[in-house]
Each structure stands twice: as C-alpha cells, then as structure tokens.
Amino acid sequence: MSVAREFTKGLWDEIPPFRLVLGLCPTLAVTTAAQNGMGMGLATTFVLLGSNVLISLLRNVIPKKVRIAAYIVVIASFVVIVELSMQAYFYPLYKVLGIFIPLIVVNCIILGRAEAFASKNKLLPSIADGLGIGLGFTLSLTFLGAVRELIGAGTLFGRYVMWESFEPLSIMVKAPGAFVCLGLILCLMNWIGAMQKRRQG
Amino acid sequence: MSEYLLLLVSAVFVNNIILARYLGNCPFLGVSNRLDTAVGMSMAVVFVITLASAATWIVQTYVLTPFDLEYLQTIAFILIIATLVQLVEMFLQKSIPTLYRALGIFLPLITTNCAVLGVAVLAIQNEYGFVKTIFFAFVSSVGYGLALILLTGIRERLNVAPIPVHLKGTSIGLITVGLLALAFLGFAGMVH
Numbered sequence: 558m559s560v561a562r563e564f565t566k567g568l569w570d571e572i573p574p575f576r577l578v579l580g581l582c583p584t585l586a587v588t589t590a591a592q593n594g595m596g597m598g599l600a601t602t603f604v605l606l607g608s609n610v611l612i613s614l615l616r617n618v619i620p621k622k623v624r625i626a627a628y629i630v631v632i633a634s635f636v637v638i639v640e641l642s643m644q645a646y647f648y649p650l651y652k653v654l655g656i657f658i659p660l661i662v663v664n665c666i667i668l669g670r671a672e673a674f675a676s677k678n679k680l681l682p683s684i685a686d687g688l689g690i691g692l693g694f695t696l697s698l699t700f701l702g703a704v705r706e707l708i709g710a711g712t713l714f715g716r717y718v719m720w721e722s723f724e725p726l727s728i729m730v731k732a733p734g735a736f737v738c739l740g741l742i743l744c745l746m747n748w749i750g751a752m753q754k755r756r757q758g
Numbered sequence: 759m760s761e762y763l764l765l766l767v768s769a770v771f772v773n774n775i776i777l778a779r780y781l782g783n784c785p786f787l788g789v790s791n792r793l794d795t796a797v798g799m800s801m802a803v804v805f806v807i808t809l810a811s812a813a814t815w816i817v818q819t820y821v822l823t824p825f826d827l828e829y830l831q832t833i834a835f836i837l838i839i840a841t842l843v844q845l846v847e848m849f850l851q852k853s854i855p856t857l858y859r860a861l862g863i864f865l866p867l868i869t870t871n872c873a874v875l876g877v878a879v880l881a882i883q884n885e886y887g888f889v890k891t892i893f894f895a896f897v898s899s900v901g902y903g904l905a906l907i908l909l910t911g912i913r914e915r916l917n918v919a920p921i922p923v924h925l926k927g928t929s930i931g932l933i934t935v936g937l938l939a940l941a942f943l944g945f946a947g948m949v950h
Contacts, residue, residue: 578787578928579784580784581780581783581784581787582780582781582782582783582784582872585780585783586779586780625840625869626837626840629836629837629840629869630833630837633832633833633836633837634833636832637829637830637832637833640829640832641829656876656879656880656883659831659832659835659875659879660781660872660875660876660879662832662836662875663836663869663870663871663872663874663875664872665784665870668870728940731943732777732778732780732936732939732943733936733937733939733940733943734936735780735936736932736933736935736936736939737932737933737936737937738936739932740925740928740929740930740931740932740933740935740936741929741933743928743929743932744922744924744925744929745924747924747925747926747927747929748924751923751924
C-alpha cells in the first residue's frame, strides 16, 4: 500500500471512532462543544504521531515479550508533554478537558495503532498512518461536538447560529445525549457503508 | 458515617463512572453480550480498581508529592496499574486457580480500561485520605458493575428483538446506554 493510501484510510475507511469503534470515552466525554472535541482530537493526534514515530524507529530494538509495557511508557511520555504544554499555553481548554488529558494514555486507538501498525512498518508509512487516523479522530470529534453543541445550546464554535425562538435541547450536552447521538451516527455510517457496498455490487 | 453514605450514593447512582463520567466504555460495550462474562468482568474490575487506587494513593503521597514529581503522575500511575494487573494475574494463577479461571481473560484487558486510571486520578484530585480513597474506589467500581450487569440484561433481550438492520450491534448498544443514562439522570440532585 502506498503512503498516501495509509494517510487517507484514516479519513474514511477506518475513521475512528465511527468505523473503528475504539476510544469511546474521550469521544463521549469531551464533545459537549465543537471546540472541545477539536482540542481533544488534536492532542490525541500529537500523541499518536509521536508514539507511531518512536515505536516504528524502535521496532527492532523492543523485545517482543515486554512490548506492551514499552509502548505504554512511550505513549505516557508523549501524554505528559501534551499535558504540560496545554497547561502552559491553553489553560482554559486544559481545564475543560480535565481528567481526559491524562487518560489519553489508555485511549485504545493509540495502543492499537502501535501494536497493529507502527511495530511492523517503516517510519514513513507509520507517520502517514498516525496523521491520517489522528486527523480522522479530530474530524469525528469536531463533528460530534458540533452536532451536540448545535442542538444542545444553539451555538457553533461558541457563536449563536440558530433562529431566535429556538429552544435548546439541553439533554444533548449531557451524558444521555452523548450516547444516543453517537449511536445514531454509527447507524448512519452502517447505512452509508451498506449503500456503497450495494453500488459496487 | 453519613459522609461515607453520601459518597456511596453519589458514586454508585449520581456520578456513576460509566453513565455520568464516561469512563471505561470500550470494555463496557465489548463484554455486555452475555451475563456470565459481564459478572466476571465486574468482579475483576472491582478487584483491580480498589487495589490500584490504594497503590497509586501510596505512591502519590509518599513518593511523588514529597519529591515534587507530580508531573510524573500519568507515567507512574499507568506503570503501577500495568504491573499490578500482571502481579494479580500471576498470584491468582498460582494460589486461587478457581478465581483465576473466572477472571482470567478479563485481567489483561483491564490495563487499558480507562476507569482504573480515571478513578485513581479522581481520588487524588478530590484529595481523599487513604481509607476514603479505598472506599471511593470500591463503590465507584461497584457502580461500574451495576451498570454493566443492567446493560447486559437489556442486551440479552435485544438479541431476540426485531431491530432495524443498520442499528444492530454497537449502535443500538449505545442508544440503550443513553436511555440507561437518562434513567440514572433522575438520581441527580439527590447528592450535591
């Protein structure tokens, strides 16, 4: 597979978390607004890219038996970098994302890519894979955040966009709204997937 | 005493770690298809979360804080949890094989269950003491078990229900969790 293909697969064919149903906790928790979803997505992309690069470079050095522990240490180091820089430069976002920044460590997407891709591939495809999956995750989170923010508060990226008499459905920014909204999006993805398959015959 | 009672109600019902705090969702949807696996997973989660929170509290209080190493919290905690899970697995295999057979396959999965790290970090953030941390971890994980077993009961019924084909699987699972969360939202306001 070409490097470009590795990049683009993360944007549709294997877009997390809609196609690749992993990393649900941050997906549900931080998408109360489009901006928060985007911040979380970009933080995850940085960690994913960093860990993919390092693990791909070290793939012949790390012994097979302790590989999971080694991957976790690599990922945790990048998470600490993100945590400290967000605290320094994006403090309001750091406050909003709260406990879910340290929890990027246990996001199964990152460990999954390390195990399934970076540990078996050269540097360049691993970079493409990390960037593609990371951007796909960012797009999904921004989309989910936008939907929930629009219906739950009537705003988009903090700006009011709905008509005047619009009554916000505040359940959408609470927990039940998150689950139901993601469930419906997954249903939509299944439907689109089935349509594509039918068209191809 | 009333303080602990409040903590119990708050952790199990009001701030349930799955339904209100969104922690540990991947295994939650993964193992909620059969009741016996759900019970096994719940027991493993209660066991590991309680032990891990105690261990991380000790390390935070006696190692990280005195030496000004709080920024290492994430790395330290995840290593403790991974090691602990490995140790528990080895210990159970040797000494309590029946329990090991019941929990066996769930233990390795638990390292990447974000509820474990989440509860440990929450206990530190809330500045609980040692006993209170253990209690908080125990009741939180019991809340996890409760939600998991409730959802499994519903999903077992859903298997025989007529569902639109595109909604099958994770999709209807998530919507069910949403309705469950809606029911649990009714507990909000009981404890502040």
